[in-house]
Amino acid sequence: MHEGPITFQGDRLWLPLGSVPTGARARLSLPEGVTVLRAEADEAPPAGVEALGLREAHPRMAREDWLRAGRAYQWLEWEAGHRFCGHCAAALVPAEGHGRRCPSCGRAVFPGNSIAIIVLIQRGRGPARQWALARSPHFKPGVYSSVAGFTEPGESLEAAVHREVSEELGIRIQHLRYFGSQPWPFPNGLMVGFRAEYLDGDLRPDPSELEDARWFTRETLPDLPSTISIARWMMDAALAETD
Ligand SMILES: [Zn+2]
Structure with a gap:
């Protein structure tokens, strides 16, 4: 299985895996330690790199790599969609176990399905x-x-x-x-x-x-x-x- 960084640009995956963007980007680490990066929307992928939707990428990837890329995307999306507390709208901060916690009202949220x-x-x-x-x-x-x-x-x-x-x-x-x-x-x-x-x-x-x-x-x-x-x-x- 590929162990290097996984890059998404919007909902498109950079293939081959391991291609790293140069522009400002969001990043996170999966629990297993794999780095996930988000390329800026206007960055042109490096030479030889294609930006593909996960469905298009599926037939071109090993099954385990595709599963991990899908997992990376779900974590990125969860993080992007959970920046503020749903109860009091304060900005969330990192919490134990990959979750996020509200410093204002104390509620915590965790990645789910x-x-x-x-x-x-x-x-x-x-x-x-x-x-x-x-x-x-x-x-x-x-x-x-x-x-x-x-x-x-x-x-x-x-x-x-x-x-x-x-x-x-x-x-x-x-x-x-x-x-x-x-x-x-x-x-x-x-x-x-x-x-x-x-x-x-x-x-x-x-x-x-x-x-x-x-x-x-x-x-x-x-x-x-x-x-x-x-x-x-x-x-x-x-x-x-x-x-
Ligand atoms: Zn709150």
Whole structure:
């Protein structure tokens, strides 16, 4: 894994990693000691260095390096968005454990994640197995994916899954199973993936979020999300099953 500094210019990563800007810049150290730098917006990257969004950079980087760059971006964004106390508006100062503390009212804030759930729903077994996939208007043309949404304060992951499925698709599910999770640096998410079985109801996609939702079989699959995301990993895992 690359151990040198990681530079962002806005939301764009400088590749190759290790390229250091000359202009004034924000900097921080990740807990593991890696230095993260922010180049000024008007600085031209050095010769041979490209400034790429994390999505564009993904296919060109080793998986571990991309994960660390995404992690660096989440920390930078957290720091940039937590300069003042949300209660009394005083400027925050560094606190223990990578957090920040308000010298006026004493409250402390710590880096965290916006937690979202994503769920792949299946119906039936064997060759007749179907999956409920939906299309957001923001997706590339032809792409369908599992439904996802942010958890709300005071809500368990499981409750969030059932609520999102009910709200977005109008169906009910059962036999929820944890699949895995993925840091999602757009800008500070943690995607928690589940698989579930259909229980009852007819697909009624919520028009405020989705433009379509359907049951697909292995033979009728639409275009799927790219391998950057857990949405695709879950689908690939499902397609590898033969029962
Ligand atoms: Zn305060």
